[in-house]
Amino acid sequence: MEQVESTGTLNVIEINTGADTKKIEIKPGCPVFILGRNGTGKSALVGMLSTKLGKNLVFMPGSRPGHFEHEGLSLTHAARRDLAVNFPHWDANPDTRWKVISGTARNEKAIHDLQNAELQYKVDAANEIKAEGAQSSAIARLQSNNAPLDRINALLSQSNLQVRVLISEGELKAQRGDAVYSFARMSDGERAALIFAAEVVAAPDGAIFLIDEPELHLHPAIVVPLLKALIAERPECGFVICTHELGLPSTSVESKIILVRGCEWSGNEVESWQVDVLDAPEEIPEWLRVDLIGSRQKILFIEGTINSLDHPLYSLLFPKVSVRSRESCREVMRAVEGLRAVEKMHRAQAFGLIDHDGMDEKQVLDFESHGIYPLPIFAVESLYYSADVLAGLAAQQARTFGLPVEQLQHEAKMAALQAVTAKGIPEHLASRISERHIRDQLLLALPDRKMMVEGAQKHIEFKLESPYPGELERIKQMVSAEDIDAIVCRYPVRESGMLNGIAKALHFNGRTDYERAALILVGINDELQQSLRLKLGKLSEMLV
Structure with missing residues (x-):
């Protein structure tokens, strides 16, 4: 039976192959990439992992929409707490692999958490300055460009995106040049990058990020540096990334690769997978490169x-x-x-x-x-x-x-x-x-x-x-x-x-x-x- 067991700061993925069990450790700062042709069972493997990686999981499914329902946040704090309870149940539904059950709630949650993190950062600093006066170390902290939105803008910049975000009139906004507008009006790729970055920056310590097809809505020139920057941003966290973008595993020396060759179905569930575990991108077989490499x-x-x-x-x-x-x-x-x-x-x-x-x-x-x-x-x-x-x-x-x-x-x-x-x-x-x-x-x-x-x-x-x-x-x-x-x-x-x-x-x-x-x-x-x-x-x- 597939499961994940925790050992201190480590998680171990166990994948049933029929003949034996493949074990892959998820270590902080050492991403695990899932690769394979279409139809080999990668999405089913991701679905299984979404139910096994524990309460610290931050799941970004491939079926996620890339838009918002409104120009501003409509998610209340109470609704945000309800989502934390509902997401594990929704993710356990096999239909999640092809059907969006949660609507745009994940995107709303990401922006909600980011905005709250920025507010808390500034409130904590203000309280310290109020208590300690002009000599407070919080003043230098505020000037250090290390607030959540500063980190988001650095990640967007490293990903070759020329847009930034800021708080204006009490709401998160996007800015390009002199134009300030709703984050919902960003381009598809900019919104996708913002949601990824928001999820990573606002997540608690020790989180595991399970990301399915991050290249959706993102050009390779953006998704490769973005994912590398996200992994570097949270070195204490774990990353499991299912992708068709072969440039991603090459961005990390410590990465592991799960190469999915096929699977055996029993009804609506997978009984076993045919997988290989590779220690280096150079071991990716030529047939997969031919299948997945795109334009010049x-x-x-x-x-x-x-x-x-x-x-x-x-x-x-x-x-x-x-x-x-x-x-x-x-x-x-x-x-x-x-x-x-x-x-x-x-x-x-x-x-x-x-x-x-x-x-x-x-x-x-x-x-x-x-x-x-x-x-x-x-x-x-x-x-x-x-x-x-x-x-x-x-x-x-x-x-x-x-x-x-x-x-x-x-x-x-x-x-x-x-x-x-x-x-x-x-x-x-x-x-x-x-x-x-x-x-x-x-x-x-x-x-x-x-x-x-x-x-x-x-x-x-x-x-x-x-x-x-x-x-x-x-x-x-x-x-x-x-x-x-x-x-x-x-x-x-x-x-x-x-x-x-x-x-x-x-x-x-x-x-x-x-x-x-x-x-x-x-x-x-x-x-x-x-x-x-x-x-x-x-x-x-x-x-x-």
Whole structure:
């Protein structure tokens, strides 16, 4: 029998396969994705889970409508309490898989809960200020852009949506440019994204979100960054997502995939499923990719591993692009060259980002002719901590804390210089960039099979000049010139303590808070987006 048993903060899904039972843990921050062809029993599996995941479940069924009955909220507090009782019974009805029993009540509840959360946040802060006076920490909390609506607007921005929400005349409203209007009049995709974000932001700690086909009403360029942002927004919660969008599992290193191949029915109920449990998106079989991949899309391959910094930022800068990570320059080249060699057989346009590593103009032009763009920055931190982002966040923090912006900028520069001049740090950074340069040069120089056959050499020799002395002198000159931006652009400063020093000097708790604030700022600042895109050179012209 299928069931879910709780063990502390974990939930375990048990799926009867006839021959045995598949068990999949739902862990905080580790989403579970359900994939499969149409007609294999995915919706029935979701229906079963909706009755088994316990009282902390937040269910978003695939049969949900995407609209509201009224322009404003009509749901009372008493009706909201009744819904909490009724939803489990409605979800247990097998007809829920194809029939909307609850009408638009789920959407109303999401907006109701969001509006209440915003009100409670502000009331709690007001009560603290009333009790503690001008020295209350609640003042800084109110200025921190971390209220429920601030978080909603950050999520919408990271999802490439140009609309925001606010409270106006006591009601939740949408705003685009100077126009303010009812949330019910948002576009289909904007409403869907708002409802998802509202459900996630307003949910209690430890909730499990069961989301069926989030791509309904949402473009892939929106649903992929939206779901990634939602998972990052509630790292203490669990996510189970049934989808046809193959880009979603690739957004999380820790994800599990339930691949549904078929099921056995007995009357109106499923007796067993044929499922496989995959540990990585790379294990998704080719037949499923062929079945589910849709129209032509642009894919950007970048050097490095999947992390929380690259994808949201590149999604903001290039909203129509799917970002994929590869471990090395060579792997980026192989991915781009492989896809471009068979463009007539698929519907993707591949581009690559690799590090510049001191290439001359001829080498750069040669790479660009193959869709691979060398960049004059070391890593994504070079964008997060660029001079323009630092200036924007310094101005924001100066307003929040009532300090001169020049003081914050100076303190950030001094903290960065102190970190980068610490004992052994210049040598470490110079050696790391030199090591990377040598590695990439060796990989590029490796002969392929054709070269080995034609050369027929017994020994393969490489001769490279060490870049270390020049790099050490370069970084010392940058330090003398106090050119923080140049250091951030060229070296792996995440290994120096420099980034945390900058964050603390700007009165953030640490790098995580700084980088989250940077994403919010980039999301709402078109000029800053353009400035960061310009740092990416010719590639931005191809992807925008």
